[in-house]
Amino acid sequence: MNVRILKDEQAVARAVAARVIKTLTARPATVLGLPTGRTPVALYARLVAAHAAGRVDFSQASTFNLDEFLGLPGDHPASYRAFMETHLFGHVNLSPRRIHFLNGAARDPVAECARYEAAIRRAGGIDLLLLGIGTNGHIGFNEPAAGLVADSHPARLAAGTRRSNAELFDGRVQAVPRRALSMGVGTILRSRAIVLVATGAGKADVIKATVEGLVTTRVPASLLQLHGAVDLVVDEAAAAGLRRR
Numbered sequence: 001m002n003v004r005i006l007k008d009e010q011a012v013a014r015a016v017a018a019r020v021i022k023t024l025t026a027r028p029a030t031v032l033g034l035p036t037g038r039t040p041v042a043l044y045a046r047l048v049a050a051h052a053a054g055r056v057d058f059s060q061a062s063t064f065n066l067d068e069f070l071g072l073p074g075d076h077p078a079s080y081r082a083f084m085e086t087h088l089f090g091h092v093n094l095s096p097r098r099i100h101f102l103n104g105a106a107r108d109p110v111a112e113c114a115r116y117e118a119a120i121r122r123a124g125g126i127d128l129l130l131l132g133i134g135t136n137g138h139i140g141f142n143e144p145a146a147g148l149v150a151d152s153h154p155a156r157l158a159a160g161t162r163r164s165n166a167e168l169f170d171g172r173v174q175a176v177p178r179r180a181l182s183m184g185v186g187t188i189l190r191s192r193a194i195v196l197v198a199t200g201a202g203k204a205d206v207i208k209a210t211v212e213g214l215v216t217t218r219v220p221a222s223l224l225q226l227h228g229a230v231d232l233v234v235d236e237a238a239a240a241g242l243r244r245r
């Protein structure tokens with residue numbers, strides 16, 4: 001894993017935005033994989049500003065988001081789809097037909113996941129996947145477990161994951177769905193390039209385990225050690241546990 005340690009959250013957002021802009025400039029029809037969460041908010045703000053300044057064009061790009069709550073339609077205000085509309089999609093020139101999302105309201109969740117995998121394949125695969133990481137090591141909604149599902153699948157959320165998503169539901173943990181649809185670790189590892197982003201002291205332990213620990217499904221992000229093109233972009237606080245390099 002290529003580790004890049006930057007001063008703070010804004011420096012991380014600036015570096016990852018620059019990577020996305022460079023990728024889209026070199027190849028306008030890039031297929032992006034996108035995360036939700038608190039970490040990418042500053043990154044999306046920079047991409048929106050860059051677009052407004054005429055520095056990045058999304059018109060040929062495609063996007064696939066990592067995950068969505070099960071049971072929520074995309075127009076539900078707490079859905080990840082709504083989050084993406086608020087922070088990115090509503091402000092850039094992505095073509096609506098090239099924005100792809102797992103439909104949390106699908107009647108048949110398993111069929112919905114198969115549809116998503118087929119759509120990723122049809123798009124030619126994901127060129128650049130941006131990822132956040134949970135404090136328990138989850139990527140997407142692939143929570144720590146004895147075994148992990150490779151392809152997109154209905155997943156059960158860990159208790160801590162539901163707590164950290166309560167903000168989207170007016171602070172009510174009970175309102176956070178217990179299940180979600182998520183890309184699997186195989187979907188993630190099939191991406192040509194991956195940028196894992198983490199900021200803040202709360203991520204220091206899991207970043208150490210991800211980079212320096214054993215490859216284990218108990219820390220799903222550690223599987224990224226198996227991929228040849230992963231850049232980890234972290235601030236100093238999230239890097240605090242790493243051995244000096």
Ligand code: PGA
Nearest residue numbers: 037038039040132133134
């Ligand atoms: P966060 O979430 O960016 O809100 O910390 C990351 C994640 O759980 O994947």
